[in-house]
Amino acid sequence: MHEWALAEAVIAAVTEIAEREKFVKVLEVELRVGELQQIDEEIIKFALAQLKTGKLKKTRFVIIIIKAQLKCKVCGNQWVFNKKEVNQEIAEAIHFIPEIAHSYIKCPNCASPDFEIVEGRGMYIGNVRGVR
Numbered sequence: 001m002h003e004w005a006l007a008e009a010v011i012a013a014v015t016e017i018a019e020r021e022k023f024v025k026v027l028e029v030e031l032r033v034g035e036l037q038q039i040d041e042e043i044i045k046f047a048l049a050q051l052k053t054g055k056l057k058k059t060r061f062v063i064i065i066i067k068a069q070l071k072c073k074v075c076g077n078q079w080v081f082n083k084k085e086v087n088q089e090i091a092e093a094i095h096f097i098p099e100i101a102h103s104y105i106k107c108p109n110c111a112s113p114d115f116e117i118v119e120g121r122g123m124y125i126g127n128v129r130g131v132r
Contacts, residue, residue, distance in 0.1 A: 002039075004047045010125065011048070011056065015055070017128050018056070018128070018130055021128070021132070022132055023132060024055065024132065025059075025130060025131050027131060028128075029060070029061050029127070031063045031123060031126065032123070033124075034066050034119070035081060036117065036121045037123055038092075039063075039123065045063070055130075064126065068117065068121070069119040070115045070117060071116050074107065074114055077107050077109035078118065079107070
């Protein structure tokens, strides 16, 4: 599953950060997840809970969903993506390959599919709090 692979990557990255920062334990990790990634929060929380060990055993993971902001390259219109605008099959395709959004989403102002994703894509570790 997509979420399990992401959870494994998060655990590996946070473990590396904990080592570099000389944390004896990690208290909290903030994960910033772009809306276009369409992560199933329950699955990733479960995966993180199952995978955390050692310094991360008691870590609290906070997931912050970043709304997708799109900007048309043709007319300059900027808008917030509304996932209700696409059906479940398209949403699933965007979940696995966010770049495919250009095939299904169009500017609400001029109907161009040529837009940039300003915000709301990918998954990032925003903050790691630990004890030295």
